[in-house]
Amino acid sequence: MITVKNIHKSFGNRRILNGVSFTAEQKKVTYIFGTSGGGKSTLLKAMVGALKPDDGQILFHDTDITGLHGRGLDPYRKKIGMLFQHGALINALSVGENVALPMRWHTTLDDNIIKIMVKMKLEMVGLRDFEDLLPNHLSGGMQKRVALARALALDPEVVFFDEPTSGLDPIMTSVITKLISDLNRLLGITCVVVTHAVEEAMKSADKIVILYMGKVLAEGTPQEIRQSADPLVQQFITGSPDGPISFSASSKDYREDLLVG
Ligand SMILES: Nc1ncnc2c1ncn2[C@@H]1O[C@H](COP(=O)(O)OP(=O)(O)OP(=O)(O)O)[C@@H](O)[C@H]1O
Ligand SMILES: [Mg+2]
Numbered sequence: 001m002i003t004v005k006n007i008h009k010s011f012g013n014r015r016i017l018n019g020v021s022f023t024a025e026q027k028k029v030t031y032i033f034g035t036s037g038g039g040k041s042t043l044l045k046a047m048v049g050a051l052k053p054d055d056g057q058i059l060f061h062d063t064d065i066t067g068l069h070g071r072g073l074d075p076y077r078k079k080i081g082m083l084f085q086h087g088a089l090i091n092a093l094s095v096g097e098n099v100a101l102p103m104r105w106h107t108t109l110d111d112n113i114i115k116i117m118v119k120m121k122l123e124m125v126g127l128r129d130f131e132d133l134l135p136n137h138l139s140g141g142m143q144k145r146v147a148l149a150r151a152l153a154l155d156p157e158v159v160f161f162d163e164p165t166s167g168l169d170p171i172m173t174s175v176i177t178k179l180i181s182d183l184n185r186l187l188g189i190t191c192v193v194v195t196h197a198v199e200e201a202m203k204s205a206d207k208i209v210i211l212y213m214g215k216v217l218a219e220g221t222p223q224e225i226r227q228s229a230d231p232l233v234q235q236f237i238t239g240s241p242d243g244p245i246s247f248s249a250s251s252k253d254y255r256e257d258l259l260v261g
Contacts, residue, residue, distance in 0.1 A: 001026035001190060002047065002158065007056035009042055016042050017053065018214030024158075024207070029184045029191040031201040033236050034211035035245065040194040041085055043211065044162050047192065048082045049073045060158075078106050081151030085162035085194075088147065089135040095122070095146050096131030102153040121149040125179065141172035148179065159183065161193040165200070173197050177204055198237055202226070210236050212245075 002024040009017040016039040024030040034040045045051035047058055049065050057064045065076050081102075089098050099118045103109055109117070122128050125145040135143055144164055151159050161180065165173040177200040183189045195201050201208065202222045210217040210225070210233060218225055218233045225233060235243030 001061060002192070003057075003059040004043075004047065005057040005059065007043065007046060007053045007058065009039070009046065009051070009053045015214055017046075020056070020211065020214070020216055022209045022216050022219050024190065024192045026190055027184065027188045028206035029180065029193065029204065030207045030209060031205040032192070032194045032209045032211060033196070033198060033201070034194075038211055039214060040211060041162050044082070044160050044192070044194055048080060048160055049076060050082075074106070078154055079157045081154065081156040081159040083144070083147050083151045083159065083161045083164055085166070089143060089150070091134060091136050093134075094131060095127070095133050095135060095138070098135060098146060099131075099150045099153055102150060106154060117153070118149075121152050122146075124152060124183075125149045141168050141175070144168065144176060145179070148176075152183075156189065158190040158192065161191065161195075163194055163196065165195060165197045173200055177201070180204070198239060202237065212236075 004023070005021050007017050007020040008015070020043060032040055032043070042051065046053045046066070049068065053066055056066070058066050060076060063076070065073065068076065090101075093101075096115075096118045099121050100114050103114045103117060118131060119128060122131055125148050127142060127145055127149065130138065130142070130146075135146060138146065148164070164180070165176050168176065177197065180191050180193060181204045184191050193201070202225070205222050207220065208222055208225045209219045212232060217236075218228055218230065225237060228234065232244050235245050
């Protein structure tokens, strides 16, 4: 349903995505792994239409969304939800108002209807009694769930998650991972998830995509990935410090992050 074809993106003279291609199938859960600073968020931003790649196509059904601009992206945006890496909740607004935002922006629904829908979305993420609180009065895991409720506001076909479990304890990581599986299984939502929680992802993914050096290193079912003979792939799934991916390579990525960030 979403086909990423030969995506390139550079910032200044640094090439971040260098011909990324893969498919995220309809009603399936696709997990994306990669090194820190390797371009995962950049890729997701391109997939939601928030960033224009320099080259390549992103096909949603048969529409190339890289060719859409401004309000031309609205029909696509109504069908997708995005959980950003860094929350992106508005702290001046209550939890309920944060969840209501996409409904106010994209629909002409009556206020009473919006209130009911907000309650339903918060119920789905286990936060039904929290709508009047401010986001910064919630724990990190709860904030992620509020962001998820907001991503679900318009009953999306696809939800993109950028590190939905980063900074969370192992139990909350499992809770969020299960929530993603449930959304997929019970509601048929297509999920595309960037994560470092490799073990959790390997248990619940339909497909794994590993991004390395600006390209797709491997794409397949968890079983296919586990059986890969490529030492790079093995290092990704075991998280070993010893292997072809050196510490100096990743610390260079961190330095570059700091320079930009
Ligand atoms: N708007 C931008 N302008 C310049 N450089 C950018 C911009 N966005 C990202 N970069 C750089 O592109 C590289 C990839 O960034 P990106 O956020 O996509 O990485 P990531 O894989 O999501 O990393 P992490 O795992 O730390 O979230 C980084 O070096 C980053 O500094
Ligand atoms: Mg990122």
